[in-house]
Amino acid sequence: MPTKMKLTEMNLLRLFNSPDYENLLKDFTTQRFPKKNLIYSPFEEKNLIFIVKSGKLRVYLAYEDKEFTLAFLESGDIYSTHTRAFVQALDDTEILVCNTTKFQQQLSALPEVSLTMVKVLGDLLKNSISTIEGLVFKDVRRRLVEYLIGAAADRGRHTSDGTVVELGLSTEDIALLVGTTRQTISLILNDFIKADFLEKLNRRTLLIKNLSALKDWKDLL
Ligand code: HEM
Missing domain, CATH: 2.60.120.10 (Jelly Rolls)
Structure with a gap:
C-alpha cells in the first residue's frame, strides 16, 4: 500500500x-x-x-x-x-x-480538499511562470542572440565545428548590455547549450555551432 x-x-x-x-x-x-x-x-x-x-x-x-x-x-x-x-x-x-x-x-x-487545492494552484503557478518567462525573457533572449551574432561578426573564428567567439565581456557586462541580470544570462545561455546551439569552450569563449541557423532562429524570437 x-x-x-x-x-x-x-x-x-x-x-x-x-x-x-x-x-x-x-x-x-x-x-x-x-x-x-x-x-x-x-x-x-x-x-x-x-x-x-x-x-x-x-x-x-x-x-x-x-x-x-x-x-x-x-x-x-x-x-x-x-x-x-x-x-x-x-x-x-x-x-x-x-x-x-x-x-x-x-x-x-477535510485534508484531501486542501491537497486538491494545492494541485490546482500548482498548475496555475506553473502556467503563470511560463507566461512570465515568455513575456520577460523573450526580449532578452532576442537581444542576447543579437549580441552573440554581433560578436561573431566582429571577432568570430570559423572552424569546422562552427564559429568560435571570444565574448570579450563578463556575464555581468553582457547582462548590463542587454538589460537583464547575470542570472538570466546564465539561464538563457544554458538553455542554448542544452538546445545544442552553443558549446562553452571556456569561461569567456563560446562555440556557435551553426551561425546561420542562429540568425534564422533570432527572427522567430
Ligand atoms: C477556503 C476557501 C478560500 C478562502 C477563504 C480564500 C481566500 C482568499 C483570499 C482572502 C484571497 C486574497 C484576495 C484579494 O487579494 O483580494 C485569495 C486569493 C486567491 N485565491 Fe482563494 N480562498 C479560498 C479558496 C480558494 C480556492 C479553492 C482556490 C483555487 C483552487 C483559490 C484561489 C485563489 C487565487 C488564485 C487567488 C489570487 C487571486 C488574484 O490575485 O487574482 N482560493 N483567496
Whole structure:
C-alpha cells in the first residue's frame, strides 16, 4: 500500500461519495453550463468556490485582444471566483458550487480538499511562470542572440565545428548590455547549450555551432 496518495490520483468527487463528506456536500448546488460559455469573470460579485463534476474549463487572463491561459480544470478539480481570472466552459460542464465562507468552515476537517487545492494552484503557478518567462525573457533572449551574432561578426573564428567567439565581456557586462541580470544570462545561455546551439569552450569563449541557423532562429524570437 502506498503511504501517500499522489496528488494526481486524488479525485474530490470520489471522496465526496464517502459518508465523511455528507455534511459538506449539502452546502453545494449543481450548475450546468453549455460549451463555450463564460462562467465567471473577475468582476463576479459572489465569493464562491466550485468543484468540477464533469466537462472541462479554462482559467485565463484577458487584456484587450490578448489572452493567457493559466489552467485547465477537469472533473474533481476545485477553483474559486475571487481571482482575477476568467473561467470558461470548454465542453458542456457541470459544477458543484458553494459559498467560500461556508466551505472554509469545513476545510480543516477535510485534508484531501486542501491537497486538491494545492494541485490546482500548482498548475496555475506553473502556467503563470511560463507566461512570465515568455513575456520577460523573450526580449532578452532576442537581444542576447543579437549580441552573440554581433560578436561573431566582429571577432568570430570559423572552424569546422562552427564559429568560435571570444565574448570579450563578463556575464555581468553582457547582462548590463542587454538589460537583464547575470542570472538570466546564465539561464538563457544554458538553455542554448542544452538546445545544442552553443558549446562553452571556456569561461569567456563560446562555440556557435551553426551561425546561420542562429540568425534564422533570432527572427522567430
Ligand atoms: C477556503 C476557501 C478560500 C478562502 C477563504 C480564500 C481566500 C482568499 C483570499 C482572502 C484571497 C486574497 C484576495 C484579494 O487579494 O483580494 C485569495 C486569493 C486567491 N485565491 Fe482563494 N480562498 C479560498 C479558496 C480558494 C480556492 C479553492 C482556490 C483555487 C483552487 C483559490 C484561489 C485563489 C487565487 C488564485 C487567488 C489570487 C487571486 C488574484 O490575485 O487574482 N482560493 N483567496
